[in-house]
Amino acid sequence: MLGIAVLVLALGVAGGTPAARASAVSPVPASGVGGSEATSASPSGGAPDYVSQVRADFTPQNRAYSRTRVGLAFLSPFYDILAGLLLLATGLSARMRDVACARFRNIYGRTLAYLAQFLLASFVLELPLSFYGGFALEHRYGLSTQSFGAWFGDQGKDVAVNLFFFGVTGLLALAYLVIRKSPTRWWLWLALGSIPVIAGGTLIEPLVIDPLYNKFRPLQDQELRAKILTLAARAGIPGRNVYEVDKSRQTKKYNAYVNGFGPSQRIVLWDTTLEGMKEDEILAVMAHEMGHYVLRHIWKGIAFFSLLSFALFYCSGLIARWATARFGARWGFRETHDLASLPLLGVTITLLSFLAMPLINGFSRTVEHEADVFGLEVTHLNDAAARAFIKQNKSDPEPSGFVKVFEYSHPPMIERIRFAIRYRPWMEGKPNRVFKPGS
Numbered sequence: 001m002l003g004i005a006v007l008v009l010a011l012g013v014a015g016g017t018p019a020a021r022a023s024a025v026s027p028v029p030a031s032g033v034g035g036s037e038a039t040s041a042s043p044s045g046g047a048p049d050y051v052s053q054v055r056a057d058f059t060p061q062n063r064a065y066s067r068t069r070v071g072l073a074f075l076s077p078f079y080d081i082l083a084g085l086l087l088l089a090t091g092l093s094a095r096m097r098d099v100a101c102a103r104f105r106n107i108y109g110r111t112l113a114y115l116a117q118f119l120l121a122s123f124v125l126e127l128p129l130s131f132y133g134g135f136a137l138e139h140r141y142g143l144s145t146q147s148f149g150a151w152f153g154d155q156g157k158d159v160a161v162n163l164f165f166f167g168v169t170g171l172l173a174l175a176y177l178v179i180r181k182s183p184t185r186w187w188l189w190l191a192l193g194s195i196p197v198i199a200g201g202t203l204i205e206p207l208v209i210d211p212l213y214n215k216f217r218p219l220q221d222q223e224l225r226a227k228i229l230t231l232a233a234r235a236g237i238p239g240r241n242v243y244e245v246d247k248s249r250q251t252k253k254y255n256a257y258v259n260g261f262g263p264s265q266r267i268v269l270w271d272t273t274l275e276g277m278k279e280d281e282i283l284a285v286m287a288h289e290m291g292h293y294v295l296r297h298i299w300k301g302i303a304f305f306s307l308l309s310f311a312l313f314y315c316s317g318l319i320a321r322w323a324t325a326r327f328g329a330r331w332g333f334r335e336t337h338d339l340a341s342l343p344l345l346g347v348t349i350t351l352l353s354f355l356a357m358p359l360i361n362g363f364s365r366t367v368e369h370e371a372d373v374f375g376l377e378v379t380h381l382n383d384a385a386a387r388a389f390i391k392q393n394k395s396d397p398e399p400s401g402f403v404k405v406f407e408y409s410h411p412p413m414i415e416r417i418r419f420a421i422r423y424r425p426w427m428e429g430k431p432n433r434v435f436k437p438g439s
Ligand SMILES: [Zn+2]
Pocket: 288, 289, 292, 368, 371
């Protein structure tokens, strides 16, 4: 939703807005996939056959869940586009603009009033899909711990966060001012302007936005904390910023992530992970997360999405100009700088972001693999890493190439497990690829 999907996506790479995190295909979870322990001590004394085990654990039920998730991931951008076109074609967007302009004289007030109506209308139109994907489906497969009221409250918070971030701060008003002042070059100014917005959003997300949804506190388990600090010292990072978050309020899934940068950068473990994983598995997960930290993946993400936004805003400008000339009269506006064009900008950015998914996921899978390499090099916990992957994931371990390219932000599980078991350069006297001890 909104022309700001890019920014939401951008924040998503850093661990994600709540919305991006909830819809991520990959870090599915947990409960049923506990067979690893049974086979981890194989009778022959050799390495357990995790690949066969993962295939066996991918039950028809897991397959059905995974298929539905992938289906939803493909469907939802087109659903959003239809919702945006509906706002345009019914003249609702033009009417919302008229209401805003009748109440306020200045562009700030008008933009804020229009945005509030737009967010509310989008919320209602998208409710069927967000309810199904975010609530009903998760409950059907026993993955959610959230009541309907709590879930609905979180959706309300999403609307409020968007209204504040883009409306109250005046960002959207500024964007429309730029579109009016520079009818042909606005895409360039907006793309340039998105760089500090992406960076600022990444900075404040862990401090301001995440605590709206969950409670964060420094990791409590002192014994585990000491081990993580030792690991962090080996990895060469300040290990002070390790937090746990009460995700068990919402889900049974397991996860951990790094977000923020500078003073706000931190590693966060979901309490579900602490509850359901063994110590060596948690350390393997932490080492992967430390890899994101040490290898500066957050900065690389900010740079990647800033570059991408130039291409997206450029193409969006072309499409918006064409569509305004062709359909604008019917939709109730003649210029792109008319507030009523917001759904059009949203539609174009959603479409272009979907087309860019192979690129975005390709970038993400590359950095995820790098973090896997780092984790193994720093811990040598190959077996624990494989077990941790198995516990973290219930999505299709061997998706088709098409699904992988469009929807997988992490390498598919069988690839990750094979790599985790096989990768031991230290046994062959070869140098590490990414972790340089003492550097
Ligand atoms: Zn990762």
